Amino acid sequence: METRKxxxxxxxxxxYDGTIHDSTKNYIFAFKxxxxxxxxxxxxxxxxxxxxxxxxxxxxxxxAMWENFMPDLDEEVRAHASKMIGRILLEKAQTGQAVLYEGALETLQALKEKGYRLVFLSNCSRAYMEAHRESFGLDRCFDGMYCTEDFGxxxxxxxxxxxxxxFPGGYMVVGDRFQDIEVAExxxxxxxxxxxxFGFPGELDSADALIDDIRDLNDLL
Structure with a gap:
């Protein structure tokens, strides 16, 4: 892997989801x-x-999910369904049923030991972020934690x-979807x-580097 860049x-x-946390099983269950x-x-x-x-x-x-998935759904019904998904995902985290990708915490700790400042940025609610913070002790890894709910x-x-x-520059953004990569635009x-x-083929093509395991990040930095 090229590291000079x-x-x-x-x-x-x-x-977080799809980068550090493997939310596949829990999200599929909640969605259904x-x-x-x-x-x-x-x-x-x-x-x-x-x-x-x-x-x-x-x-x-x-x-954004509901606006794209079922844009014509009654707003009250949509809100109820959305809250169902959020509640189930929150319960999974609070009861120890959330799963991180293998080597995720170790990779974050290794980067901190190298002197990098680590920032959590997820399209999630504050309750979800706080549940995962507590479940995995994420304060040990992250210098700052931000969820998009706090910013509307x-x-x-x-x-x-x-x-x-x-936080000081220069900056690197790591993620699995276009919402992460488009920061560079x-x-x-x-x-x-x-x-x-969870990205589609081609969704990450403009990234400066691609990795197949969170542990590969330690080799880039």
Missing amino acids: FEGIRTVILD QAYEYLVAGGHAASRVWQDEEITKWLGYSSQ FIPKYEIFETIRSV HHPVRTVGCRYG
């Missing part, structure tokens, strides 16, 4: 529960879902302005795409 990096901004509610209420047709049809929504904020679910590239005002940052996450 990452010289001068001091702050590493990391996505919410969809069953929609079917039971006559708001959606019964159907069989393939896993990849569900996991493609990981990386989106809940607001604006894009990550806009939240970057806040992070830049607190607006700011002078380097990007690393995680092919093991």
